[in-house]
Amino acid sequence: MSSYNDCIKFSLNIKDPLLEFLDISIGKYRNRDAKFYHAVAHLDQCLNCGSTNIVHNGHLYSNVRYPALDASLPVFIRVAKQRVICRDCHMNSMAETELVEKYCCISNATKRKIIGSLTEDWSMKSIARQTSTSTNTVQRVLERYGYSTVEDTDWLPEYLAFDEFRGVGRQLHFIAIDGHTHKIVKVLPTRLKKDIINYFKRFPLTVRNKVKTVTMDLNYYYDIMAKELFPNAQVILDRFHIVQMLNRSFNSCRIQEMKKHKKGAKEYNLLKYYWKLYLKPFEDLEKVKPYHQPRLKDTLTQEQVVADGLRLSPELENTYNLMQDISKALRDRDTDKLKDLIKSKDHVGNMMHTTLNTFKRNLHDILNAAKFDESNGCLEGTNRKIKQIERTAYGYANFTHLITRIQLEEKGAIIKEKASSWYIAA
Ligand SMILES: [Zn+2]
Known part of the structure; x- marks a missing residue:
């Protein structure tokens, strides 16, 4: 490969060997100046049967958004994806690249940047501006992250703290956190007794039996509920x-x-x-x-x-x-x-x-x-953080968005490291 191609790949941090860069130019995108990198995604075999007995069948062009150093000059990679027809199985195939997911025109690098930004206290609008995308794209990335978190029901912290906070639509949400590590265990959209019971009943009794203390304020039914859900736990009123x-x-x-x-x-x-x-x-x-x-x-x-x-x-x-x-x-x-x-x-x-x-x-x-030493003091920090998240966004209309954002900002640094592998794997 030419050194020109290697040089662009090095500066854009792209390693896909099937992608070849040919040229650069300044062009227009929606009446704004934009930087274009021209690339070809090669394909030399049938993706269906693996045969190399193929006929080239033109290219499909797509403009892929890429993170820019300077947000005022958006960066696009104009990829020509090679299309082929297989002589053996007569199927059509199109080149795929690590740069971007199939049928998508936002590069994985941009999505990683969005995920990284979502862990900071920035509004979705400012993230969209910085990554030259739309707020909808930022929301979609956020939603996608939300679905990818799986809950296991074979573990609960030994020390639980219950509280509530005001969130979407001025409603009160129930929150449970780990009293020792201060990690959020669960946030529920309501604080109704039946919802809280339904959530914790998903954990088998053997898991619930391991909970040692539950701290809470003087809400009349939390107490009854805690005794029902966690038979071995001591209920502690918050000092x-x-x-x-x-x-x-x-x-x-x-x-x-x-x-x-x-x-x-x-x-x-x-x-x-x-x-x-x-x-x-x-x-x-x-x-x-x-x-x-x-x-x-x-x-x-x-x-x-x-x-x-x-x-x-x-x-x-x-x-x-x-x-x-x-x-x-x-x-x-x-x-x-x-x-x-x-x-x-x-x-x-x-x-x-x-x-x-x-x-x-x-x-x-x-x-x-x-x-006991346990108290709800650990919730103060969490509640303050949630308030800050809501304030930055001028409030959330969607409960899932709010919760995903809370989880993201809580995990912060870990996500930034994992995001890279996550988006490539996805
Ligand atoms: Zn084939």
């Missing part, structure tokens, strides 16, 4: 959610008390503008150094501000103490103290009363939160 419920209950009580006072009064200001101090762990409050508090026209330490606020109502004070003590017991992993606190008979705010009742009903799961 963050427990603390969140306590904070919310205290805030409702604080606001009720605040509304009893006139706007602008010292009592009102104490409860309104220092809300952050009440939620801070008591031991972290500044107790020594006083600061001037312009809202109160006084110089006080943080501890004094909180004490002054709580003095306004015994109910508020009880609620505060309970919130602080339960949070502390959770941090210290003190299950006995936690049990006593939840059974407390102190007079507390209405919402705190309801929260305590909820805790009593789920006592075992709450105590597990103090007993």
Whole structure:
């Protein structure tokens, strides 16, 4: 072969020996300047029976898109695919090349580039622009990847974390991730009980029996479901959610008390503008150094501000103490103290009363939160990433697209290495 051909093949990184490059030119494609490489795909035997007793029967020309260094000048490889008729079996054959799939005019190299770009936080539109393709092509590559992932039902992680997030059409989707490796196990389009049960029932009981813990928030049916699906697992309520419920209950009580006072009064200001101090762990409050508090026209330490606020109502004070003590017991992993606190008979705010009742009903799961190290903290990162993916795309209309994209961005680096072999094999 000529050195000219070798040189082009080297620069385009094409190794197919049956492809021969003849020329280059600048031409027009849809009224835009484009770079054209002219090539012939040779065929010297019948693809049906392998006979070399053939008659050449012209060429089929196709313009194959190829990744360009400069996206403003799209690159095409104009391939003339050799067609032959076999003298033995009278069948037609056409040359095939590694460059591109049969009946397709987007080169495999471009598809690899798209897959690589899909693992980054870029919108499909910008990927299409960079690879000189259309958004539809990018979506098709994404869909194709989605179908190629096969799920096996003979393994589940030992530590599962359940949660939900808002996605396509403002709907809530169920998500399960591996509590230790933080890999996504499954995202379901809905959070309905029957869908979640149907999904996990596909795993045989022996596999489900191996699940040791399931962490979740206080969603009333996740708990029942987890016990049904994973008989050997400990259900753990997420510590963050427990603390969140306590904070919310205290805030409702604080606001009720605040509304009893006139706007602008010292009592009102104490409860309104220092809300952050009440939620801070008591031991972290500044107790020594006083600061001037312009809202109160006084110089006080943080501890004094909180004490002054709580003095306004015994109910508020009880609620505060309970919130602080339960949070502390959770941090210290003190299950006995936690049990006593939840059974407390102190007079507390209405919402705190309801929260305590909820805790009593789920006592075992709450105590597990103090007993085990597992929590849903691992989901925070995943949920943040999903939000970012949705924001970059200005939302997804297609659930499969969203999920495939999440999987792609999660696997990131691995895909980039595997994509090359994947598209050649496909
Ligand atoms: Zn033949």
